[in-house]
Amino acid sequence: MADLHTPLCDLLGIRTPILLAGMAAGPCTPELVAAVSGAGGLGVFGATGMSTDALADDIARARALGARAIGVNVQIARANAPRAEAAALTAALADVRTSLGLPASPADTRPASVSASPRDLVAAALAAGATVVATGLGDPAEIADLAAAAGAPVLAMVATVDEARRAVVSGAAAIIAQGAEAGGHRASFEVPADGRVPLVGTMALVPQVADAVGVPVIATGGIMDGRGLAAALALGAQAVSLGTRFLLATESAASATYRRRLAGLPETATVVTDAVTGRPARWVRNTLTDTLERGPGHIGWGPQRRALDDIRRAANERDAPEYLPMLAGQGAGMAREQPAAEIVAEIAAEAAAVIDRLSR
Numbered sequence: 001m002a003d004l005h006t007p008l009c010d011l012l013g014i015r016t017p018i019l020l021a022g023m024a025a026g027p028c029t030p031e032l033v034a035a036v037s038g039a040g041g042l043g044v045f046g047a048t049g050m051s052t053d054a055l056a057d058d059i060a061r062a063r064a065l066g067a068r069a070i071g072v073n074v075q076i077a078r079a080n081a082p083r084a085e086a087a088a089l090t091a092a093l094a095d096v097r098t099s100l101g102l103p104a105s106p107a108d109t110r111p112a113s114v115s116a117s118p119r120d121l122v123a124a125a126l127a128a129g130a131t132v133v134a135t136g137l138g139d140p141a142e143i144a145d146l147a148a149a150a151g152a153p154v155l156a157m158v159a160t161v162d163e164a165r166r167a168v169v170s171g172a173a174a175i176i177a178q179g180a181e182a183g184g185h186r187a188s189f190e191v192p193a194d195g196r197v198p199l200v201g202t203m204a205l206v207p208q209v210a211d212a213v214g215v216p217v218i219a220t221g222g223i224m225d226g227r228g229l230a231a232a233l234a235l236g237a238q239a240v241s242l243g244t245r246f247l248l249a250t251e252s253a254a255s256a257t258y259r260r261r262l263a264g265l266p267e268t269a270t271v272v273t274d275a276v277t278g279r280p281a282r283w284v285r286n287t288l289t290d291t292l293e294r295g296p297g298h299i300g301w302g303p304q305r306r307a308l309d310d311i312r313r314a315a316n317e318r319d320a321p322e323y324l325p326m327l328a329g330q331g332a333g334m335a336r337e338q339p340a341a342e343i344v345a346e347i348a349a350e351a352a353a354v355i356d357r358l359s360r
């Protein structure tokens with residue numbers, strides 16, 4: 001069998017070049033992180049939106065479950081200018097709110113404690129035993145000194161070659177090249193006022209980033225199985241990072257409504273828009289995304305997400321996928337419910353078999 005081990009595996013302290021993408025808002029439970037790390041990959045927490053105490057508790061739990069290599073991902077995104085007034089957004093969502101049995105205006109659902117900053121989250125994670133720091137949606141310079149002081153490599157996610165070069169200057173030890181197929185927010189460091197960001201596919205981005213930087217590259221976006229891992233290695237990557245595939249892992253905290261919608265999702269069923277959170281992200285297209293795209297525009301990264309809090313809760317409670325915001329990549333239809341360790345083992349075995357077959 002082909003050996004998938006790459007130099008990056010040694011840097012990250014892992015055996016198999018498969019990373020769980022850190023996903024904010026819950027999917028990356030301690031059980032999921034520990035299962036991926038236990039299977040030889042790198043489990044990564046999605047820390048954005050968590051309190052430092054909750055993050056430290058989760059890391060302690062993953063360690064208690066046996067995880068040694070543990071990553072923590074933070075979004076570096078800054079506040080941006082709103083394009084609409086809150087009242088106009090509320091008016092645009094009137095039918096959605098009525099359908100879900102919600103009052104005409106959202107209550108102020110801001111959590112009592114404001115979520116921690118990227119620096120506070122990284123400091124807390126490193127103190128709790130995280131061994132790798134990953135960033136997305138901004139320049140890793142913001143946290144690089146903290147990681148360096150702890151001896152933890154920084155993996156910076158980028159969407160362009162230019163951002164990859166900037167991230168290396170800022171101290172990234174490896175680059176996660178995010179292709180346009182990816183579920184979740186675009187990694188773009190800056191988002192222009194019209195919300196249009198580059199959408200370079202994984203196939204075109206990974207080799208150009210690998211040629212441009214002198215550090216290892218990790219491919220992400222649309223990689224769902226061993227064929228994807230083998231292809232990423234062929235393109236010059238030393239590992240892959242998977243988000244959407246792990247959403248359906250047994251240990252993920254994705255809701256039942258979300259899981260059912262992802263299973264068998266057609267490759268055409270997602271859309272990139274900034275109308276849901278105020279920054280461009282790839283979502284399952286549904287009545288909610290259509291309504292928001294027809295609406296007045298977002299009210300700013302932060303306020304926009306809070307404005308949808310009760311809609312998200314109600315859509316899950318009522319099992320209403322048409323109104324639930326669901327991040328997902330173009331490969332979602334290839335995911336299925338199974339334990340995370342099985343996902344890692346299956347992808348590694350399939351990639352080795354593909355490489356063996358191609359090299360015969």
Ligand SMILES: Cc1cc2nc3c(=O)[nH]c(=O)nc-3n(C[C@H](O)[C@H](O)[C@H](O)COP(=O)(O)O)c2cc1C
Pocket residue numbers: 021022023024025027046047048073074075135136137157178181182183184185220221222223241242243244245247327328329330331
């Ligand atoms: C549900 C979900 C949440 C995500 N949350 C984050 C996040 O908090 N930080 C981040 O840098 N990237 C986040 N991403 C993007 C991933 O890091 C990664 O780029 C993407 O999942 C790769 O594409 P794939 O979903 O096709 O595997 C998220 C992706 C998904 C699907």
